[in-house]
Amino acid sequence: MKIKRHTRIFAGLLSLLLSLSLAACASNTETTNADSKFKYGRIDIPGKDGALCGAPIYIAYDKGFFAEEGFDVNLISADAETRKIGLNNGTIPIVNGDFQFFPSIEEGVNVKVVDGLHNGCIKFIVKKGSSIRTAADLKGKKIAVDEIGGTPHQVASVWVEKAGISAKPEDKEVEFLVFSDGNLEIEALKKGDVDVAALWDPLGSIYTTGDNAKDYEVLFDLSTDPTFAGKYCCFLYASDKVIRDNPEKVAALLYAYQKAQDWIAKNPKEAVDIISDKKYSAIEDKALAEELLKSYVYPSAEDRAANRQDVGKDVEYFATELYNIGYLKTDPAQFAKDAYYKVDLKLGK
Incomplete structure (x- = not known):
């Protein structure tokens, strides 16, 4: 009786382990299948602060531009310190930010300016x-x-x-x-x-x-004053670690952002509708929000083809201004050379 009872127990345990193993395999298969839809897998991008000037993030996410370039994007909330840590270790590949980031670069945060985002805000x-x-x-x-x-x-x-x-x-x-x-x-x-x-x-x-x-x-x-007009005040910053380890990933991300910028430049009213209706940003006056988006001069594909703004020159310009008031200690030309990384967009194709 004891032998039969032990045999039944063993058989039951074997059946249970087999079931768990099959379930795990099925789960892993489902995860693999889900991940295979995205060349670069799941990434975190700070995009829950509700700022209207972060429109390219919301539009790239909502219109599927991130997905088209191979990213399963998770929008997160992140303060300045969290962004710096994420950029340093590569867990956050890219963020948008203004030239307030320049002193952090000088202090050793491993991040590069890789593109311009918009003018004045x-x-x-x-x-x-x-x-x-x-x-x-x-x-x-x-x-x-x-x-x-x-x-x-x-x-x-x-x-x-x-x-x-x-x-x-x-x-x-x-x-x-x-x-x-x-x-x-x-x-x-x-x-x-x-x-x-x-x-x-x-x-x-x-x-x-x-x-x-x-x-x-x-x-x-900021968008019209002669000191700042016609220049990017906000940039895209990429993790230096990601640039070194996976430059094509950064190039693909820029493609997604540039698609969004182009779409916003050509569809400001529709962009406001999406941002407002989907609660990406709290907008009470849609007409005002539309005018603001226009004033930020998000670069269209045609603007980029005509080289209407030069990211590297804008980095050096603001580095010079910050140097003149004591917020940077590095020679502006050297700072711009070190801080700006021109991404080879062909890598993302």
Whole structure:
């Protein structure tokens, strides 16, 4: 009886193990089949911050441009430090960002500028009828920013320095006050605690259009000011590790982004509809969002063919401006040479 009982137990265990093994094989087969749809497999791309200027990410994801180039993209939330760590170790292959990233490159973050993303997305606003009309009028004034060293702060510093005003705190020619939220900047401006609010879009545009136009007006627009107009303010940054280990992967990613940029340039209204309806970004005024997308001048295929903007020259230009105000220590030409990597797009075909 004991032998028969043990035999039955053994047979049951054998059957169970066989079932689990078959299930595992089936699961592995399903995973392999799923992965085989994408040449480069699953990757993480930061794309959940809701910024309108991140439109190419949303469109490349939604229109299937990432998938067409062989990527199963997972959009993630990631702060600046998470992005830097991911780029350093290659777990995040690519991010979009402005020239605020330049000091990080100088400090040793292993990342390269690989393409331009768009022009302008920052505005400085003042109270309606303010006596402040130019950068020269900012001497002795207070400017609200989101962080010291952040892009609005750097842009404002470059702007006033070009007007002959020192942006260095020790010179006390202009004062920067930090607020954790753009709406708090507006409140400070309203109360008279600051003279200027340096804001990311869409807030800068929201507070200077419609009913708000009676209270506030634009002093500076990054997309049209002569110091910055016609230049990429935001770039695509790729992991140096991924560039070295898998350059064709980076080339394929750029193809997906460039398809999205071209599509946005030619279909701004439809792009806003997708971004709004799919909740990629919180948009209340679609007409305003459409105008903003147009102002960012996402490069079309024709723009690229005509070489209307030069990524390497724009990197050197902003490196020079940041060098002049003390935010970079490296010679700008050398910095641009080291920081910009021209991807051979033929590798992605």
